[in-house]
Amino acid sequence: MTFRVSSILLAGAATVALSTPAFAEENGEGKRITAWEASRTHNDDTMIVTGVAKARDRLDSATSTSSMTDNEIAKISPRSLSDLFRNIPGIRSEASAGEANNNYTIRGLPLVSTGAKYLQFQEDGLPVLEFGDILGLGSDVFLRPDFNVAQIESIRGGSASTFASNAPGAVVNLISQTGEVEGGSIQASAGLNYDNYRTDFDYGGHLSDTVRFHVGGFYREGNGPRHVGYTADRGGQVKFNITKEFNGGYVRLYGKVLDDRGAQYTGMPIAVTGTDSNPKYESLPNFSVTHDSVLSRNISAFPVLDPNNNLSEFDVHNGGHARAKSLGLETRFSVGEWSITERMRYSDQSGDISFLYPLAAIPAVAVPAAFGAPGGSLVYAGGPLKGQTITNPLTLNGNGLVLFSSAISTPIISLNNFTNDLRTSRVWNVGGGDFTGTAGVYLAHQDTKFSRALVDVLQDVNGNGNSALIDIIDANGNPVTQNGAVDFVGPAPALHSAWNMEYRVLAPYGSFNFHKGKVSVGASVRVDTGKVNGNIRTNSPGDVTTIDVNNDSVITNAERSFAFVPLANNMPVNYRYHYVSYSGSVNYRASQNFSTFARYSRGARAAADRILFTPAVNPVDGSLVQKSAAYDPVKQAEVGLKYRANGLFLNLTGFWAKVRETNTQLKPGANGVTVLQLVNRSYRAYGAEFEGGVRHGPFSLTAGATLTNAKITAADDPALVGNTPRHQAGLIFQVMPQYETELFTIGADVIGTTRSYAQDENKLRMPGYATVNAFVQIRPMERVELSLNASNLFNVTALTDVMSSSMPASGVTIAQALYGRTISSSVRFFF
Template sequence: MLKTLFATGTALVALSTALSAPAGAQAVGTPDTTPATTTSVDSAPVDKAAVEKADQEGTDIIVTGSTRAQRRFDVSYAINTISKEDVEKIAPVNFADLIGQLPGFQTEITGGEVQNIYRIRGLPNDGGFVSFQQDGLPLFHENDGVFFRGDAILKQDLMTDHVEVVRGGPAPVYASYSGAIVNAITVTGKDVTRGKAQLTLGDTGLYRLDAYQAGPISEKTYYAVGGFLRYHDGYRDNGFPNDKGGQIRANILHELDNGSIKLNVNYVNDHNTFYLPIPTADPRNPSVSLDPYIDYFNGTMNSPALRDVNLKYRDGAGVIQNRNSDLSDGRHMQMVNVGAQYDADFNGWLVSAKGGFTKGKLDFAAFYSTTNPVDGNAFANSYLARTTAAFGAVSRLGYVLAGTNTVYDPNAASGLVMQGQYRDIHSSFYSAQTNLSVAKRFDTGFGSHDLKVGFYGSLYGEDSKTLYQNYLIEVRGQPRTLELVAYSAAGTALGRVTDNGVLNYAATLSQGDSDAKMFALYANDTWEIVKGLRIDAGIRHERYKYTGYASLTAQANLGDATTLADDTTRAFTGAILNQKLSPKATNWTVGANYDFSNHVGVYGRASHLETPPNVQTVMSINPTILTTVADQYEAGLKLASGRSYLYVTGFYTNFDPLNASFLAFDPTTGRNDVNVPFIGKAKVKGIEFDGAWQVKPWFSLNGALTISDPKYKNFESSTGADPTQAEGNQIVRQPKVYGNIRPSFDFDTNGTKISVYGRFTYMGKRYVDLYNNTALPAYGTTGAGVTLCHGSWQVQVVGDNLFNAHGLTEGNTRTDSLSGQGNAEAIYGRPIFGRNFRLVIGKSW
């Protein structure tokens, strides 16, 4: 497999000898017409000369992280443009799958449609360093909200014209908390009305309708409106729909003599079920697969048995409260955003003003993994002492199906039982953000300066109500909940360990509120000393002010003498903890670029990223408060001609301090309260390849390859865990090698355009734990598709993981993060999705 990937890298390098390759056909990764990606002035004013030059050469125009719109080849940082044509050929299962095809982005797509993992090369984090933006402005200031991130409120559909993705480079100057920017540029209207509608049907019970239309309202005033509706049973069989809902986006653009004004609105109302890890092998004998009980590709611990959950806790007044929750609601996101944008050119002074306000609520229900499955007899016997103390002379313990008197014998099935944790979370949030900037190009006696200065500010906040309770379940897909009953020698039921399947009521209970004010001043200067030689430098200073409170809790017994499930719950005391915090950060970047010609160039860059603690710290009790610092260094080679290109970037990151602390699950109390603090550093060095080769007018080859060495360094722990065992180890869940190859055949026959394409994606070996004891084996998946376009009609068939390759994207993070799963390879994890197909029928006008 590695030989295959390195051969791919060699093939991409061969582009340097093919700079005269024909540019008459489209390569994946490059839009078919440049104007589609250059008419928008959403993130930077358009440089008309650059647009004309790019149009002639068939190259991309980019606006993200730049003072003004310019050719991709001319910038001194790593950036990709993903066009609608790219989205069609990549055919992603979710947004993370789309971004994961880019170099330097390692994503995990197995959580469902949203809230997946986005890792940027050099930054060991599960998504907190990726800023999701729409037209250059975030919809929510922080990258991570309460159990949601940007892909939950910014969803891909036909209203996205293209996506620009910056890795490293100037990201810390143009966005907060950011080592990368994912900027979705929306469709805007033009003089000619255009639109498209498409229906997607999938063999996983997927039904999705996408549509948009854009055009003129009157002279110089244009509209665009579109969105999607979707119903999906899911890639895994929950026993209820996985996804249901959609979004709508609209904007009105009015052109001025020297610029434009745009108004926009977004509305999201969507349910998405979250997939968690499942056991894949018997921990008593890891060579024994659990596939007969919980299918590797479509099995899940989600279950209709959790459609009507009773959540029980004691409030601050001492009154026992009950509320119901339905697992099928999943992550229910409701959000509305309104925004305005003004861009103008006053005799070379480029003025941009953007503002937006977002208000939303999230209701989140999910069933999380906790401990490994255990032998049914051993689990029952472990409660003998407690039940005897509580209920008297207990002779034995036995299982029945929750809510019934039906005896359940684990030995008649897998012989195992297991625990799971139902999480019920409710949050409301708001975010007002504005960005003002002025740019001007000055000619001097020694080159020219393109200077941009700006102000960014945000008022935002969140509240949160969280309750976790644990269940006892059987080991199978869509598991039933179990009761563990204590019996006397005469067979009389004396009491229960559980209560309708609940092992622990209110194992975790929290409530809080937070509000934040922040502002940032930033500036960037691009100094072109001589033609082709540019030095770019920027700085951003941020100041925050957080206020909030957290409700205090204490251990309590809810007083039901017939069960142990309510003996050690968390209860609100009625007291609150008021908190304030005033973090600040200063980020900077310096880069140099030299273009030997329009086809060959080199660049280098250093960036400094400071990430302050987020606003959730002031509604948490005893949070870990750290400002993390990442120093990033990059050096790149650029080769481009027509629609062929190769970008090679070497990178090195020193990340200090790295907070690898985690809360482990305590099976005795049922709480996620075992704090294991691990503070240290991370050092990551590597190289990434990003290439497209137009081999023939009818055949192109795209590829991305990242090779790195992600290491832990200088760890410390105050709880007795041995930090030396993590020294020099591979960073958890991060591979040393990952990439993809995407060939495409495009030709016309009898007026029908036919495109046949494929995708092979490789993910290298990773580890579930800091000590690198348990591995997640490497895997590769193959996908393919065909698209036929005739006139205004389009038909597409696409398939993923055609050969049902096995692979795990994570282990069981509640219990294995420190020292693994007691096995060389993971036996508990979140598997990749199995083979699936989609049919897309579309019509354009």
């Protein structure tokens, strides 16, 4: 059955229009709070519900926690989920890939590859994906922030190890609106200096004294925040829930339909001069690293062989296309003195991820010889100049460069998952104190069924969505490439692959907390058992065939290199793993306003696809050869203090972590071309995390900072031992001042980092930066709000990744950067 988000949005809007509101929760005057009133309130969130056995006051919890309300999210107006997560203390969010597939880590834990290995992203207490670092398929692919979000909670370290599987570093939970307030809103937004149009809506309330509901969603279209020359962003989602309250509990049914696609931004060519320790990065002529992309209106479809070895094609214009249909149930009730909580959800998740990934920037004049055609020439293979010879490669587009890129297709057959978390808690009076015991069991089933195919291409370096493919013609006038394709294999063998895997997790867990007077002592344990089975296939270097793609009876070198994956290459995967996580803590509430805590934890992250196709797995029977590769243990210690009084709060945490990791990493090979490499390493990190805020009249200020000292303590390459992990800055920070009256709110969100190393070799530096996101909200009349938001107001070049490990002799490298300045406006009506 095919779902169209636009149709669902219309149906949702009709439901909102036909619903007769009852009443919402009461305010201090006995009236139920409306959505407009809720948008004008400041929630001082003293409670935490994520990563703990029961909701409790933050000052009584020996954890490092943060929350962000829907009102704060609306002010920030993030361009993506990763932009939003940059505001969470401790989290390093490399928000440069677009809507999805960004990279995240926490408190100095290594970001060896891509995704979010040590963090788990949740919706309403359950994971979006069991593993957040599936290569090219991160959890944020299926997660979109909109008006459905009431609050985002994060818990870092500590009990995250034992109250969630595969999340030893942190849990970030998007908690949905559930109809507590009456009414809703609709908002229309548009980019002022970029092409983006979006409509958000939500509505909720009580159908009776015991039944409430909420429905919301969004739809958007546009080119996106970078110049690509076509409609790259299109789609939306609808979420709903209905809650029945009864004496001692509630039951809630909820669902989501997501059908959305957005551009996948990768590396871009950038000029670099100076020295390794003091480099200077600048945009190339006719190509802005802050506003352009290697994506183009002129580059779209490519032929490949699918996993069944049939000729097909994919379109990089599809970008990251996510489709999800989820249905969940949540309930809480009492049986005698016991409180029972049950959460379960099934998610049908599929789609495809297609993009261009630059591997190297080559002087155009050297391209023919570099690809076996000395004395040859270059011809445009597409775009408005198709068929024309490039007569002066030295001055091509003012920069004289050609990109050697891979067009990559990852059709997602199934990332379906089923998760169930059942827990029970009880409080006893023991020795004049409260003893809270909790026991639970977590079950999960995660599919990872997808394939990957690559086509190596040549394209010119031209901004504003004008890049075009380039062909090579040898000295005898014969074509070497095929419509811009150098080959249909990829930059290295064994890259065309197919995964047909299932992961099952069983994790019983338990905890206790004893609270008497000013002291709370707690401990928790979790036992994770995983079963991994399925099969994988990949091509060998000789698995290529010849196809006359354009049926012109002329076989180019490229047409002789179609990679295929023989069915005989099928390899089984069949192994189990088992590990124990534990955490112990003590919390001392010295006064009503002040508490201190200490915690020690051991958790782990089970391996997923990253160890497949490596020597860690026996290709004959699928068993583990390298037993230690089954999971990566993480040990952590924390000490902290918390203060809260009279509009002021302060959280300060010192942390220490030790990690052993097996992973794969994209790195430049011996010839300068980026390849995927297996790494085995250990790391140590320590530092301090600060979060604070103050509110005085119309003025408020919130801030966060994380100081980190991290080192590689063991590595397969001994030369790396003692080095700082790549991209790990000594300081990341966030500052958000704002001034708010009944008529308007004005403020800024400043987020930055100090410099770091581009790669683990600790040679070439990436500069520090600070981006300023400014916002203004004006309320000219009741229930109407006008907003203006500028992201990266000063158009700072903020690099998140540089592929070179040292200063390139060519003066050009491949890098990723945050968006440049984007300005949007919106009007929001409350009802």
